[in-house]
Amino acid sequence: MRDFHLPGRSPVLATNGMCATSHPLAAQAALDMLKCGGNAMDAAIAGAVLLGICEPAMTGIGGDCFMLYTRPGSDDIHALNGSGRAPAAADAAKLRAAGHSTVPLGGVLPVTVPGAIDAFCHLADTVGKLGIDTLLAPAIEYFEAGVPVAPRAASDWARDFGAIQGSARSAYLSNGAPLRQGQLFRSPGQAEVLRRIAAQGRDGFYTGEVAEDMIDSLNRLGGEFTAEDFAATRCDATEPVHSRYGDRTLFEHPPNGQGATACLMLNILSHFDLAAMDPLGTQRAHIEAEAAKLAYDARNRFIADAGHTTRLDHMLAPETAAKLAALIDLKQAMPAAAPLTESVHKDTIYITVVDRDRMAVSLIYSIFHSFGSGVASDKFGILFQNRGAGFTLEEGHPNELKGGKRPMHTIIPAMLRDGETLIPFGVMGGAYQPNGHARFVSNLTDYGMAPQQAIDAPRCFSDTGEMKVERGYSDAVRQELADLGHRVSIPDTAIGGAQAITIHPDGVLEGASDPRKDGCAIGY
Structure with missing residues (x-):
């Protein structure tokens, strides 16, 4: 039990259903779907799409999603690549010939075809109960009427609005300035897009006038998109990857997501007695940082589009983790792994829902960097993701940019099983996500923390050569890390954000939500 003398959040307890996500309006919309007869998939889709107006820097219908989910009465965990x-x-x-060494972060060059809407429509038809028209109704209302900008969303807007370009400036800025806390943000053009999806399904987005607006807007900026690129977009059912840590099993989405990185990182950490260390001490932080460097280096070498990832078994093999763990020097930091593939970012949304039948959904949905590519469609204001920056331009690399390929993705939903207990969870924060997953699992397993306590706990992250240490750590720990050779800094923005729901064997649902975001867990 937490110390009620100190600031903090209590877990949210309920029995019929629960949602945890990064904005209260989305959590409430998800719960409303459960109350009117929908299942967890219905609720997760409704909440996720609504988050596109609540947190437009983080996500939107021009982005991608990944999902893990269970069905009532079954222990099987399903995965879907959107x-x-x-x-x-x-x-x-072409980019190498034009003088590029990496895919640019902004403009048309890093744009890939949005995949999330196809996934949402497919899942609404095949898994949900209520239909995509019902699921989009709350988002249509809020996109049309507007949402007051929440504190964390306002902070993100102020920090990153410089990425917004061209026609997107009129759609996502107020007289050229970022929206402030409490200002109303509306997107009537996207409300119209959602109406068409509600009426026509995926074809309302990937064909017809909406697709023409996206294609024409991108190609006017120098893109090479075709109607076939959009019409051919389809989600794929996939098989989760997993690893054991103590008595728990972590399930992650397979490539092109980076979930295997979290599995490898935990496999490396299992070679150290973290439970004997101070959870907020120097030794744990150092070992975790070194394990992250090694796991991320493997990610950069191996993870790509599923059809091009050939060494996944090697990455997940116990002997690989054992060899990497042996490279960690307890007295000296190693150099950072070069970011060979994806460009680091920290922006996405995550939502998890559990219903009365104990269907669980773990869904992550993103436009990659803040405000994605910074480019929006001219007529409807659809902001495009810059996921193409997840490719490398290195010739012959599995993740080399090629037409029709999916880039290596940072967003990863997760589920953690401990006997009869299941925890769908996610940690937002771009490159931090595998590290965040490993830390959450370690906090629960090595230190006996409850999920809310595990989420609240201070974080650190060795991020491309810089050891970012939140203010919750002591100055003494920061100095000791610097003495070990880490280049230590206090990040301007808190590291990541997490949500989780624990499904206890006795039927109680326990929700946890990160105070680093604007959201909450709510149940009934």
Whole structure:
């Protein structure tokens, strides 16, 4: 039990259903779907789409999603890949010839076809109960009427609005300035897009006038998109990857997501007695940082589009983790792994829902960097993701940019099983996510923390050569980390954000939500 003398959040307890996500309006919309007869999939989709107006820097219908979910009465965990592909005309050789060494972060070059809407429509038809028209109704209302900008969303807007370009400036800025806390943000053009999806399903987005608006807007900026690129977009059912840590099993989405990185990181950490260390001490932080460097280096070498990832078994093999763990020097930090593939970011949304039948959904949905590519469609204001920046231009690399390929993705939903207990959870924060998953699991397993306590606990992250240490750590720990050779800093923005729901064997649902975001867990 937490110390009620100190600031903090209590877990949310309920029995009929629960949602945890990063904005209260989305959590409430999800719960409303449960109350009117929908299942957890219905609720998760309704809440996720609504988050596009609540947190437009983080996500939107121009983005991608990944999902893990269970069905009532079954222990099986299913995975779905809702990420889009590079246009058929894309080619790393063209960018290399134009003088690029990496895919640019902004503009049309990093844009990939949005995949989330196809996934949402498919799941509404095949898993949900209420239909996509019902699921989009709350989002349509809020996109049309507007949502007051929440504190964390306002902070993100102020920090990153410089990425917004061209026609997107009129759609996502107020007289050229970022929206402030409490100002109303509306997107009537996207409300119209959602109406068409509600009426026509995926074809209302990937064909017809909406698709033409996206294609024409991108190609006017130098893109090479075709109607076929959009019409051919389809989600894929996949098989989760997993690893054991103590008595728990972590399930992650497979490539092109980076979930295997979290599995490898835990496999490395299992070679150290973290439970004997101070959870907020120097030794744990150092070992975790070194394990992250090694796991992320493996990610950069191996993870790509599923059809091009050939060494996943090697990455997840116990002997690989054992060899990497042996490289960690307890007295000296190693150099950072080079970011060979994806460009680091920290922006996405995550939502988890559990219903009365104990269907669980773990859903993550993103436009990659803050405000994605910074480019929006001219007529409807659809902000495009810059997921193509997840490709490398290195010739012959499994993750080399090619037409029709999916880039390596940072967003990863997760589930954790401990006997009869299941915890769908996610940690937002781009590159931090595998580290965040490993830390959450370690906090529960090594230190006996409850999920809310595990989420609240201070974080650190060795991020491309810089050891970011939140203010919750002591100055003494920061100095000791610096003495070990880490380049230590206090990040301007808190590291990541997490949500989780624990399904206890006695039927109680326990929700946890990160105070680093604007959201909450709510149940009934």
